[in-house]
Each structure stands twice: as structure tokens, then as C-alpha cells.
Amino acid sequence: MRSLQLILVVFVLLSYVPPVRSGLNIYIKRMFDSCWLLKGTCRESCQPREIFNIFCGTQYLCCIDPEDMPTLFVK
Numbered sequence: 840m841r842s843l844q845l846i847l848v849v850f851v852l853l854s855y856v857p858p859v860r861s862g863l864n865i866y867i868k869r870m871f872d873s874c875w876l877l878k879g880t881c882r883e884s885c886q887p888r889e890i891f892n893i894f895c896g897t898q899y900l901c902c903i904d905p906e907d908m909p910t911l912f913v914k
Contacts, residue, residue: 879903 872881874895881895885902892908893901 874901875903875907878907 873879874881875892879892879901880903881899882902883899885891885900888904889902890905890908891900892903895901
């Protein structure tokens with residue numbers, strides 16, 4: 840009987856899940872939301888001081904600052 844009580848107490852303690860923060864770590868989120876050699880940010884629409892360069896997936900734009908924009912060589 841004593842071992843049954845011990846087993847029940849262990850199961851109750853194991854079933855308790857402490858509350859945690861939801862969401863990703865800010866550094867991990869920044870790494871996955873970045874584009875263009877980690878200089879751009881994937882957003883639905885760019886801010887006024889940023890320009891759109893490439894797509895991030897299918898619905899997001901890669902927004903970068905104009906000074907980080909690569910130089911294009913055209914003949």
C-alpha cells in the first residue's frame with residue numbers, strides 16, 4: 840500500500856508542468872526573420888526609410904536600408 844501511494848505521488852509530481860514563457864528567444868527569432876546576409880528584415884511591408892530587395896518566402900518582403908543595398912554592375 841505504501842508503494843502505491845509513492846507511485847501516485849510521483850505521477851502527480853511528474854504531471855505538473857510549470858508555466859513558461861511562450862514564443863521564441865529574441866536572438867533565435869531575429870536570426871530566422873533576417874535576410875540578405877543578416878542585414879535585412881522579413882516584413883509584410885517595408886518602413887518608409889527601407890527599400891524592398893527580394894522576397895522572404897511567399898508573402899514577406901526583405902526590407903533593407905539603402906546603404907546596405909548591394910552594388911549592381913551593369914555593362
